[in-house]
Amino acid sequence: MRGKDFSVEQAAGTLESLYEKYRGEKGAVIPLLQDVQEEFGYLPEEAVNWIADRLEVPRSFFFGVATFYAQFHLAPRGKNIITACSGTACHVKGSERIINFIKRDLGLTDKQETTEDMGFTLEKVNCVGVCSISPVVIINKKVHGKAAPAKILKEIKLLKKKK
Numbered sequence: 001m002r003g004k005d006f007s008v009e010q011a012a013g014t015l016e017s018l019y020e021k022y023r024g025e026k027g028a029v030i031p032l033l034q035d036v037q038e039e040f041g042y043l044p045e046e047a048v049n050w051i052a053d054r055l056e057v058p059r060s061f062f063f064g065v066a067t068f069y070a071q072f073h074l075a076p077r078g079k080n081i082i083t084a085c086s087g088t089a090c091h092v093k094g095s096e097r098i099i100n101f102i103k104r105d106l107g108l109t110d111k112q113e114t115t116e117d118m119g120f121t122l123e124k125v126n127c128v129g130v131c132s133i134s135p136v137v138i139i140n141k142k143v144h145g146k147a148a149p150a151k152i153l154k155e156i157k158l159l160k161k162k163k
């Protein structure tokens with residue numbers, strides 16, 4: 001069950017099996033959160049609360065970890081993930097321009113990361129570690145170096161067609 005419509009009732013079976021897997025392992029917070037995210041595509045607040053309560057670990061502890069690590073997402077994410085690097089090297093090579101093109105193409109406002117139809121999430125990150133090929137855009141884990149707006153928009157167009 002992924003996307004916007006998370007409900008504890010519908011996810012009961014999955015939550016129960018995650019609880020069984022981590023029962024007695026109160027220290028395994030990160031792997032547990034990774035599993036929850038793998039199941040639902042993000043960390044639904046109700047799911048984290050449910051598991052924290054069952055494991056008798058304070059909810060705030062889980063949320064502290066979830067908000068500390070960039071790998072965790074507390075809001076639903078789109079089917080396709082576009083990660084645009086806006087670190088210094090990429091910025092110098094025009095990453096903002098590319099990001100603006102992508103936003104416009106997807107109809108995203110400045111405060112919005114995910115499209116209404118949940119098709120795409122655009123996230124900005126600081127340096128993905130391959131500055132020599134900046135500017136860098138990662139689309140569904142595929143790295144596009146020396147990214148040009150036209151090429152990136154073409155990739156997005158192809159993904160839109162796959163819907």
Ligand code: FES
Pocket residue numbers: 085086087088089090091126127128129130131132134135136
């Ligand atoms: S700044 Fe973009 S890869 Fe380093």
